Amino acid sequence: MAVSRRGKGKSYMHTFLARRLLYALLSVVAATAIVFALSRMAGDPRLLYAKPGGYGVSEEQYEALGKKLGLDKPLVVQYFMWLGRMLRGDMGKTLLDEKPVSRVLQEKIGATLQLGLAAWLFATIVGVPLGVISAVRRGTILDYMARGFALFGQALPAFWVGIIAVLIFAVHLGWFPSGTRGTHRGFPLAWENIRFYILPAVTLGWLAAAGYLRLTRSAMLEVLDSEFIKLARAKGVTNLKVIWKHAFRNALIPPLTFSALLMAGFITGAVVVETVFAWPGLGRLAVEAVNNNDFPVLTGSVLLFTIIFVTMNLLADLAYGYIDPRIRYS
Amino acid sequence: MEECFGVIKLTTFRSWIVVTLLAAFSAMAAIACGQAEAPTATPRPTTPPAAQPTATAAPSQTQPAATATPVPARGEVPSPQTEAGTIKMALVDVPPGVGLNRLQAPDSFHHTFSVAETLFLSDYTPSTKLIQPWLAKSWNVTPDLKKGTINLQQGVQFHKGFGEMTAEDVAWSVNDANAALTPTSIHGQAGDLAPVVGEFKAVDKYTIEFNFISFDSRWEVNLFGNAGQGVGVFSKKAYEEKGEDFSRDNVVATGPFEVIEWVRDSHAVTQAIPSHWRKTAQIKKVHQIEVPEASTRVAMMKTGEVDAADIVPKDRNSLLNQGFQFGGSGLAVQLGIFFSGNLWEEKHAVTGNPVSREGAYVHDLPYIGKPTDADDMEEARKVRWSMALAIDKEAINDTIIDGLGWPVHIEYVSTRNPNWQSKWEVPYDVNRAKQLLGETAFSKGFSTALYIGPEFGGGASFPGEIGDAVAGMWGAIGIQTEVLKYAYAAFRPTVVGRTNTIPWITSCDEGRDNMPWDWPKGLVMTTMTRGGFSCGFESPWIAEQFKKQAVEPDITKRIQMTNEWVDYMYHWMLAPGIVAVPAGIMWNPKSIKEWPMRTSVVASFNNMEEIVPAR
Numbered sequence: 001m002a003v004s005r006r007g008k009g010k011s012y013m014h015t016f017l018a019r020r021l022l023y024a025l026l027s028v029v030a031a032t033a034i035v036f037a038l039s040r041m042a043g044d045p046r047l048l049y050a051k052p053g054g055y056g057v058s059e060e061q062y063e064a065l066g067k068k069l070g071l072d073k074p075l076v077v078q079y080f081m082w083l084g085r086m087l088r089g090d091m092g093k094t095l096l097d098e099k100p101v102s103r104v105l106q107e108k109i110g111a112t113l114q115l116g117l118a119a120w121l122f123a124t125i126v127g128v129p130l131g132v133i134s135a136v137r138r139g140t141i142l143d144y145m146a147r148g149f150a151l152f153g154q155a156l157p158a159f160w161v162g163i164i165a166v167l168i169f170a171v172h173l174g175w176f177p178s179g180t181r182g183t184h185r186g187f188p189l190a191w192e193n194i195r196f197y198i199l200p201a202v203t204l205g206w207l208a209a210a211g212y213l214r215l216t217r218s219a220m221l222e223v224l225d226s227e228f229i230k231l232a233r234a235k236g237v238t239n240l241k242v243i244w245k246h247a248f249r250n251a252l253i254p255p256l257t258f259s260a261l262l263m264a265g266f267i268t269g270a271v272v273v274e275t276v277f278a279w280p281g282l283g284r285l286a287v288e289a290v291n292n293n294d295f296p297v298l299t300g301s302v303l304l305f306t307i308i309f310v311t312m313n314l315l316a317d318l319a320y321g322y323i324d325p326r327i328r329y330s
Numbered sequence: 331m332e333e334c335f336g337v338i339k340l341t342t343f344r345s346w347i348v349v350t351l352l353a354a355f356s357a358m359a360a361i362a363c364g365q366a367e368a369p370t371a372t373p374r375p376t377t378p379p380a381a382q383p384t385a386t387a388a389p390s391q392t393q394p395a396a397t398a399t400p401v402p403a404r405g406e407v408p409s410p411q412t413e414a415g416t417i418k419m420a421l422v423d424v425p426p427g428v429g430l431n432r433l434q435a436p437d438s439f440h441h442t443f444s445v446a447e448t449l450f451l452s453d454y455t456p457s458t459k460l461i462q463p464w465l466a467k468s469w470n471v472t473p474d475l476k477k478g479t480i481n482l483q484q485g486v487q488f489h490k491g492f493g494e495m496t497a498e499d500v501a502w503s504v505n506d507a508n509a510a511l512t513p514t515s516i517h518g519q520a521g522d523l524a525p526v527v528g529e530f531k532a533v534d535k536y537t538i539e540f541n542f543i544s545f546d547s548r549w550e551v552n553l554f555g556n557a558g559q560g561v562g563v564f565s566k567k568a569y570e571e572k573g574e575d576f577s578r579d580n581v582v583a584t585g586p587f588e589v590i591e592w593v594r595d596s597h598a599v600t601q602a603i604p605s606h607w608r609k610t611a612q613i614k615k616v617h618q619i620e621v622p623e624a625s626t627r628v629a630m631m632k633t634g635e636v637d638a639a640d641i642v643p644k645d646r647n648s649l650l651n652q653g654f655q656f657g658g659s660g661l662a663v664q665l666g667i668f669f670s671g672n673l674w675e676e677k678h679a680v681t682g683n684p685v686s687r688e689g690a691y692v693h694d695l696p697y698i699g700k701p702t703d704a705d706d707m708e709e710a711r712k713v714r715w716s717m718a719l720a721i722d723k724e725a726i727n728d729t730i731i732d733g734l735g736w737p738v739h740i741e742y743v744s745t746r747n748p749n750w751q752s753k754w755e756v757p758y759d760v761n762r763a764k765q766l767l768g769e770t771a772f773s774k775g776f777s778t779a780l781y782i783g784p785e786f787g788g789g790a791s792f793p794g795e796i797g798d799a800v801a802g803m804w805g806a807i808g809i810q811t812e813v814l815k816y817a818y819a820a821f822r823p824t825v826v827g828r829t830n831t832i833p834w835i836t837s838c839d840e841g842r843d844n845m846p847w848d849w850p851k852g853l854v855m856t857t858m859t860r861g862g863f864s865c866g867f868e869s870p871w872i873a874e875q876f877k878k879q880a881v882e883p884d885i886t887k888r889i890q891m892t893n894e895w896v897d898y899m900y901h902w903m904l905a906p907g908i909v910a911v912p913a914g915i916m917w918n919p920k921s922i923k924e925w926p927m928r929t930s931v932v933a934s935f936n937n938m939e940e941i942v943p944a945r
Contacts, residue, residue: 104594107596171633179621179635180597276623278623280597
């Protein structure tokens with residue numbers, strides 16, 4: 001009987017997994033179609049070649065450029081040609097310097113991942129414990145301070161926090177550099193390298209830490225109020241064990257699923273922080289691609305963002321389904 | 331009462347927390363802001379302006395490069411954190427870098443970073459000529475202006491061991507950029523070269539011959555000079571031996587610096603060539619890092635993290651007060667209003683074919699005149715004049731540019747040039763503006779939009795503030811203006827396609843205060859650039875004047891022709907100016923002792939090989 005239940009559980013999990021994978025695939029295809037269409041709505045990219053001062057592009061040149069860029073074919077055909085190339089890993093070449101888009105993205109993704117990971121670590125390390133403390137010490141000064149931290153984190157815009165952080169901690173106090181990723185010489189975790197990450201990671205991660213804090217706090221409050229916790233206390237289990245072993249483990253589900261989406265958000269949405277701290281990542285590349293109407297870079301980076309987001313979303317769903325049986329049986 | 335006290339207690343406690351946190355953040359902000367803009371009792375130093383030629387005489391009709399004026403240190407300049415012998419620069423943008431002329435990117439190598447070189451050196455000092463030899467040793471043009479011959483310097487070596495530069499390299503480099511010979515060329519001058527010069531041919535190892543398709547008096551400076559929009563010379567051998575991908579990624583040129591690393595939108599590193607044929611640089615390496623945020627660049631200067639940086643006008647004076655220095659190539663960008671939609675040419679100025687003007691005359695827009703209707707032309711002229719008179723240029727300069735710039739009355743010509751005449755001044759006169767508007771059908775005002783062009787970061791930077799100010803001033807005479815600040819890439823197709831009908835703030839390619847007076851003006855105000863960029867309006871008179879002036883070899887006559895051009899622009903008020911903003915770079919005197927620069931109408935700084943390090 002028990003084996004049969006496990007088998008049924010496995011079957012549910014497989015269906016759940018297959019359904020999620022299909023949704024993920026459809027999301028990627030839909031996103032690419034939208035992005036491709038939008039990139040072409042921004043105008044004919046050939047007009048960008050006619051630089052200031054030039055006598056203009058001749059008709060022959062215009063046609064040749066169109067053929068080179070595949071613009072002489074209907075939009076739908078262009079889309080499927082583009083999709084086919086993407087599936088083969090060929091993202092085309094940039095308009096400005098005719099370099100492979102995949103290589104340009106490769107040059108930038110490392111910086112974005114590093115910043116995202118640093119911000120994620122900051123948000124998790126600060127947000128989750130503060131959420132627990134805030135719940136356990138509800139109504140005390142610690143709770144108010146933690147909630148104040150969350151309030152400011154959610155209220156202050158990242159560009160302002162970044163600029164003020166630079167002025168205070170770089171210019172006034174001289175503790176950290178004002179920007180850039182540093183030179184990455186020697187041991188990767190050496191202070192000389194780590195110090196470049198502090199201000200951007202805190203600026204990027206503060207809002208997320210506030211979110212973590214609120215999620216963890218409310219989940220902890222709910223769990224701490226449940227019968228099994230009261231039973232554990234009645235049985236004489238120590239407070240530390242009640243909080244960290246029984247309550248925290250059960251309150252972990254919402255922050256855990258939140259963390260996967262958070263990481264995706266850090267990778268795709270760090271434009272402001274990358275700009276303030278001169279961090280050469282994907283966000284800035286995408287913004288520059290918009291400014292230059294460099295649609296191969298734009299579509300390539302949005303496709304990458306979509307894949308990252310959908311993958312993280314899928315992982316979050318799977319983790320949620322794995323941890324909470326109610327999800328996979330629903 | 332107890333309840334009341336209880337509430338008060340709780341509220342007070344919560345308030346205490348909130349007030350404490352608010353106070354902490356306010357204090358942090360106050361410290362930061364106070365630090366950033368600490369007022370000083372000392373008078374503000376004036377920015378070193380581009381020095382003016384004192385004589386009106388030829389040969390040059392341009393202004394020399396601004397050199398750094400030593401400013402007495404009133405604050406403490408930080409000790410540089412960078413390595414001695416290395417210069418680190420925080421720039422708004424590190425452009426893409428490629429070693430092929432058929433692509434868009436290589437211009438900055440010879441304009442700014444001293445990596446590539448051009449055939450001619452264009453520089454102005456009272457004792458030198460405007461055009462000097464560079465990679466070209468000597469040159470001549472036949473009296474009938476049909477053929478040119480260029481003799482090259484000997485012994486000039488390419489970077490990375492690719493041997494001596496020969497005529498083959500130069501011919502390949504120029505032909506690679508020329509749209510007539512390389513149809514896929516998207517070099518900035520692809521379309522400029524095509525109608526002016528034919529194929530460059532190597533006659534022997536050091537001699538090149540070519541034919542002029544249509545002589546242009548600016549050919550040395552504008553097409554092949556470092557200060558104009560010239561073509562750099564790259565190694566043909568590297569391209570042939572290593573292939574296109576290699577040449578795209580590896581810049582093999584002849585300048586005093588070679589590229590070590592170049593990552594688009596991130597950073598670039600160049601290294602001095604030990605024994606350069608022309609000038610061996612005293613600094614060993616230059617790191618350029620892209621720092622898009624203006625406040626971060628200021629912070630990096632104040633902490634000594636960088637030795638030099640692009641600094642926006644509003645921050646320059648505070649850094650000058652602290653003892654930093656500012657210098658430039660004499661380039662000052664003129665921002666003005668361009669009244670797009672006035673498409674007055676019926677036929678293409680070169681081909682004679684009818685040109686389309688759909689869109690421009692669909693609506694009766696106050697500032698757009700119909701060339702077939704004299705009354706409408708006059709009414710639109712009055713409206714444009716009214717809008718020009720309503721702009722307080724001095725106020726904009728004082729408040730937004732922090733007094734560093736100077737007013738521009740007519741775009742493309744400078745009030746600082748010796749040829750400038752006071753009769754062309756457009757005063758700030760609201761009453762006259764109202765009166766003129768009152769003489770038209772728009773006496774009660776009208777609504778319009780104003781787009782902010784891409785200069786200095788466009789709408790997101792101080793040009794956006796200038797746009798807001800202009801909109802406010804137009805509001806005073808009854809013109810309601812919506813200021814548009816979206817990405818230039820979305821706007822640009824409208825001026826390329828001649829469909830834009832709203833005024834826009836720009837320098838429109840040639841709005842440079844130090845542009846030589848005698849150069850033909852207004853190419854991008856004609857149908858000659860159809861299929862390419864334009865200011866959004868077209869005039870048959872400007873087209874004819876440009877064609878005549880371009881082939882006129884006599885500089886005195888060319889100056890007279892420019893005067894006629896300014897008369898025309900003054901009368902029709904198609905492009906009233908606002909303000910000239912000096913461009914340049916700011917540096918730490920503890921890192922850089924001297925940085926003499928050459929005149930340029932393109933690059934805000936150059937001549938990196940002439941930097942004298944302070945350590």
